[in-house]
Amino acid sequence: MPFIKRDPEGKIIGLFGERQADAEEELSVNDKDIIEFLESKDYSEYTNHLLNQSDTHFIRVLEDLIDILLDKHVFLLTDLPEAAQDKLLKRKKIRKKHIKSILSEEDDNIF
Numbered sequence: 001m002p003f004i005k006r007d008p009e010g011k012i013i014g015l016f017g018e019r020q021a022d023a024e025e026e027l028s029v030n031d032k033d034i035i036e037f038l039e040s041k042d043y044s045e046y047t048n049h050l051l052n053q054s055d056t057h058f059i060r061v062l063e064d065l066i067d068i069l070l071d072k073h074v075f076l077l078t079d080l081p082e083a084a085q086d087k088l089l090k091r092k093k094i095r096k097k098h099i100k101s102i103l104s105e106e107d108d109n110i111f
Helices: 032-038 041-071 082-108
Strands: 003-006 012-016
Touching: 003 032, 012 032, 012 041, 032 041, 041 082
Parallel strands: none
Antiparallel strands: 003 012
């Protein structure tokens, strides 16, 4: 049975397979509130949110996979189309700057 999250008006805004801090109420999958949610526009927006969130995490997995394949010389960066090369290099540059900023913030908090 799924656990649900409700908005302040009591409307379901999320379904979870496991209990969450903000979703402790458990309902039968046949409950009218769950059926209404699954048939609503809110569910479509909810699934779009989940897909977008999943895409973000999956992109990171793909970047790691590409790095491993490049490190093992399975293929060269130049084997990819130029647009793909540019995107990968830009993300690496942005991530490197982000990591540096996080590390410098941690250094500031040492003392």
